[in-house]
Amino acid sequence: MPLDRKIGYVDLSTGNIEIKPIPLEIRKKFLGGRGLDAYLLYNHTKKGVDPLGPDNVLLFSGGILTATCASATARTHVMAKSPLTGLLGSANMGGFFAPELAWAGFHHIVIKGKARKPVYLWIHNGEIEIRDAKNIWGRTVTDSQWAIRDELGDEEVKCAVCGPAGENLVRFANVMTGIKNSAGRTGMGCVMGSKNLKALAARGTMDIKIAHPTEALEFNKRFIDQIVSAKVNQTQGTLGTPFIWGATNSWGGIRCRNFQLNQCEYADDIEPERLDEIATETIGPYHMTGCFGCQVHCRAQYRIPSGPYAGRYDEGPEYTSQGAFGGEPDCKNAVTVLTGNHLVDQFGMDNLETGSLISWAMELYELGILTQKETDGLDLRFGNDEALLEMIERICYRKGWLGDTLADGGIPASEKIGKNSFDYLIQVKGMSNLHSDERATPALALGIATGSRGSDHLRSRPAIDLYHLPEEVLRKIYGTPVPYDGPLSSEHTAYEGKPWQVFWQENCYMGVDCLGICKYHTTFLGATLPNFEDWSRVLYYNTGLEMTPREIWDVAERCYNIERLFNLREGLKRDNPKKGDTLNHRYFDEPCKLGAPDVVGRTIDREKFQKMIDEYYEHHGWDSDGVPLPETLKRLGLENEPSHLL
Amino acid sequence: MAMEKEGLSTAESLRKTRTYGKFRCHNPSCMGRLQPKAGEKQVKCPVCGMEYRVHWIRPDFPRIRGPVWDVNRKIAQEALAKKEGKEDATR
Numbered sequence: 001m002p003l004d005r006k007i008g009y010v011d012l013s014t015g016n017i018e019i020k021p022i023p024l025e026i027r028k029k030f031l032g033g034r035g036l037d038a039y040l041l042y043n044h045t046k047k048g049v050d051p052l053g054p055d056n057v058l059l060f061s062g063g064i065l066t067a068t069c070a071s072a073t074a075r076t077h078v079m080a081k082s083p084l085t086g087l088l089g090s091a092n093m094g095g096f097f098a099p100e101l102a103w104a105g106f107h108h109i110v111i112k113g114k115a116r117k118p119v120y121l122w123i124h125n126g127e128i129e130i131r132d133a134k135n136i137w138g139r140t141v142t143d144s145q146w147a148i149r150d151e152l153g154d155e156e157v158k159c160a161v162c163g164p165a166g167e168n169l170v171r172f173a174n175v176m177t178g179i180k181n182s183a184g185r186t187g188m189g190c191v192m193g194s195k196n197l198k199a200l201a202a203r204g205t206m207d208i209k210i211a212h213p214t215e216a217l218e219f220n221k222r223f224i225d226q227i228v229s230a231k232v233n234q235t236q237g238t239l240g241t242p243f244i245w246g247a248t249n250s251w252g253g254i255r256c257r258n259f260q261l262n263q264c265e266y267a268d269d270i271e272p273e274r275l276d277e278i279a280t281e282t283i284g285p286y287h288m289t290g291c292f293g294c295q296v297h298c299r300a301q302y303r304i305p306s307g308p309y310a311g312r313y314d315e316g317p318e319y320t321s322q323g324a325f326g327g328e329p330d331c332k333n334a335v336t337v338l339t340g341n342h343l344v345d346q347f348g349m350d351n352l353e354t355g356s357l358i359s360w361a362m363e364l365y366e367l368g369i370l371t372q373k374e375t376d377g378l379d380l381r382f383g384n385d386e387a388l389l390e391m392i393e394r395i396c397y398r399k400g401w402l403g404d405t406l407a408d409g410g411i412p413a414s415e416k417i418g419k420n421s422f423d424y425l426i427q428v429k430g431m432s433n434l435h436s437d438e439r440a441t442p443a444l445a446l447g448i449a450t451g452s453r454g455s456d457h458l459r460s461r462p463a464i465d466l467y468h469l470p471e472e473v474l475r476k477i478y479g480t481p482v483p484y485d486g487p488l489s490s491e492h493t494a495y496e497g498k499p500w501q502v503f504w505q506e507n508c509y510m511g512v513d514c515l516g517i518c519k520y521h522t523t524f525l526g527a528t529l530p531n532f533e534d535w536s537r538v539l540y541y542n543t544g545l546e547m548t549p550r551e552i553w554d555v556a557e558r559c560y561n562i563e564r565l566f567n568l569r570e571g572l573k574r575d576n577p578k579k580g581d582t583l584n585h586r587y588f589d590e591p592c593k594l595g596a597p598d599v600v601g602r603t604i605d606r607e608k609f610q611k612m613i614d615e616y617y618e619h620h621g622w623d624s625d626g627v628p629l630p631e632t633l634k635r636l637g638l639e640n641e642p643s644h645l646l
Numbered sequence: 647m648a649m650e651k652e653g654l655s656t657a658e659s660l661r662k663t664r665t666y667g668k669f670r671c672h673n674p675s676c677m678g679r680l681q682p683k684a685g686e687k688q689v690k691c692p693v694c695g696m697e698y699r700v701h702w703i704r705p706d707f708p709r710i711r712g713p714v715w716d717v718n719r720k721i722a723q724e725a726l727a728k729k730e731g732k733e734d735a736t737r
Contacts, residue, residue: 222658226657226658226661229661229664230664231664231666231707234703234707235703235709238703239703243709246710246711246712247672247709247710249712250672250698250710250712250713251672251673251674252722265715265719266715267712268712271711271712273701273711440674466674467670467677468670468674468677473660473663476656476659476660477656477657477660480656492674493674493675523657527660527663528657528658528660528661528663528664529657530655530657531655531656531657533655533656533657534655534657534658537655593726594719594722595722596672596673596674596675596676596696596718596721596722597673597675597694597696597721597722597724597725598673598674598675598676598725599674599722600722600723600725600726600729601725601726601729601730
């Protein structure tokens with residue numbers, strides 16, 4: 001049964017390993033994946049823990065549905081206190097690692113301490129072993145995985161590794177699996193590096209018994225049909241996620257030149273169709289592939305067509321790389337995007353953070369705040385492709401003053417650079433924004449401002465707000481499973497009703513993160529994709545756990561609140577520009593200059609924004625400072641946390 | 647709400663709202679449904695005048711490849727000039 005998967009506790013300082021079952025009462029409260037990780041993190045860390053010290057706890061998990069008959073349950077979640085933000089660290093990746101971990105008998109791995117020398121964990125059929133990683137340390141992401149497979153003599157071993165960036169304690173280093181699947185936000189690879197932990201390697205052949213197999217398979221046919229028939233997923237299966245960047249750039253919703261512009265004009269060479277053409281030319285017409293148990297196949301494969309890395313194989317690029325190495329630094333060349341994507345994949349470094357910080361440095365350089373003294377002679381202008389690629393490597397290996405400075409993340413870098421450099425840093429809670437511009441979309445602006453891991457589009461973004469859906473459709477979606485009769489607006493430049501949409505999406509995304517399902521299989525980019533009601537069925541058929549849609553919603557809300565408690569304990573304050581629910585001043589002060597007629601001239605209204613925050617807090621049952629009220633904690637059964645039950 | 651094992655979920659019931667062969671104008675205040683003729687490379691929104699390059703995922707499945715830059719840039723510049731002169735940009 002999925003419910004019999006275990007938690008493995010590993011202390012790298014002592015070498016002690018413990019394996020425990022997950023009590024049913026805990027399952028019902030937190031399900032698994034991100035939600036249960038949040039419970040474990042809050043319980044196993046103390047206030048003010050050093051993110052790079054041995055007392056930080058690093059968690060790896062699959063969802064409760066991982067490796068069952070349910071579709072697209074490939075997601076691996078990684079959590080710790082973040083060395084980038086000093087708040088919640090949380091990242092999620094596709095691929096094949098979490099299912100292998102489940103077949104090896106585990107849903108959660110809790111890692112404490114610090115190894116005296118580089119090690120990796122070998123997790124197989126109910127056992128965990130700490131192994132020497134001296135022959136693997138220093139290798140790139142893909143080399144590391146093949147070295148482990150060679151050593152273990154099994155090509156089917158799946159690994160989650162940190163690359164050179166993690167070893168060098170770049171504070172936005174990723175955990176990686178496969179070629180490009182990245183748990184790529186908040187620096188979880190850096191936490192691995194700080195523990196001298198190179199990898200987790202998993203291989204398992206333990207059956208997962210399905211509670212109601214016939215019904216599970218029958219229902220999954222419906223589930224899959226719902227997913228693959230959606231236009232958005234058919235587009236993703238052809239062009240991959242770059243279509244999102246292309247569509248958003250078309251109307252002026254991306255940021256370019258570090259938020260100076262909201263559209264990358266004449267960017268034909270980095271449009272999704274152009275990238276698709278290159279992938280077709282270099283790999284062939286069947287260049288799309290997918291993660292475990294997924295039918296969408298949104299991941300492209302390509303070879304770099306020219307330049308110093310010509311012929312190198314990689315996967316993607318995702319829309320984040322188009323923004324990071326195309327739009328933001330204003331380098332409108334496909335080869336640059338593909339090369340930048342390849343470098344960060346091999347180094348194990350967050351593409352989004354890397355591209356954002358380099359673009360920020362480019363603006364500072366053009367303003368004269370940074371000079372060639374700090375760049376060690378590099379001409380760091382916007383549009384300088386060679387400088388962009390050079391900076392990626394300098395950050396990974398902490399080369400030169402600027403490479404070393406940016407490797408510590410935006411806020412520490414701004415303190416080191418000084419002057420008014422912080423004013424130009426486009427971040428929330430110390431993490432750089434996605435390469436989208438939310439000045440014309442208040443709901444999206446609220447979402448990134450309040451995200452529990454910093455500025456982020458995968459915590460609460462009501463992307464369907466952009467589709468101008470009729471109000472009756474919005475009411476159907478946002479009125480289930482919890483009745484809602486407050487304001488809702490089809491107009492995405494409006495402020496009314498948006499806090500509820502953000503609140504609803506938070507719970508929706510927390511739901512899939514607990515179940516282990518990919519966000520492209522829920523109400524993220526498609527309005528007609530499965531959510532709470534569908535999950536109630538899929539959960540029952542696969543695990544036997546009978547929960548109503550409302551009960552799953554309650555789990556999600558509970559888990560989001562425990563993340564909030566963690567952040568408050570670590571210093572989150574509503575209006576703190578470095579650790580708060582707020583936005584860079586440019587959102588409020590500098591109007592959009594490009595894009596569609598109804599986008600140009602827009603800013604976020606400060607007063608209306610604060611009103612949205614108030615309303616968003618009220619939906620949560622938080623006070624005006626964003627602190628959960630005692631009755632909210634009681635309603636959610638969190639009044640005794642940390643309870644140390646597990 | 648009890649757990650329901652039968653019947654359509656909300657997401658499934660909304661499936662009938664899907665439209666194939668069309669896409670929406672990317673102008674947020676317009677969002678009109680555009681239906682290019684088969685194989686057409688460019689389309690103009692009859693409501694707001696924005697023009698787009700069209701990509702065909704399949705022969706029956708068009709999507710916007712990108713703006714016709716010069717046309718849409720001119721429309722945006724005119725709109726911005728008008729707003730800077732007269733309108734409250736934040737509503």
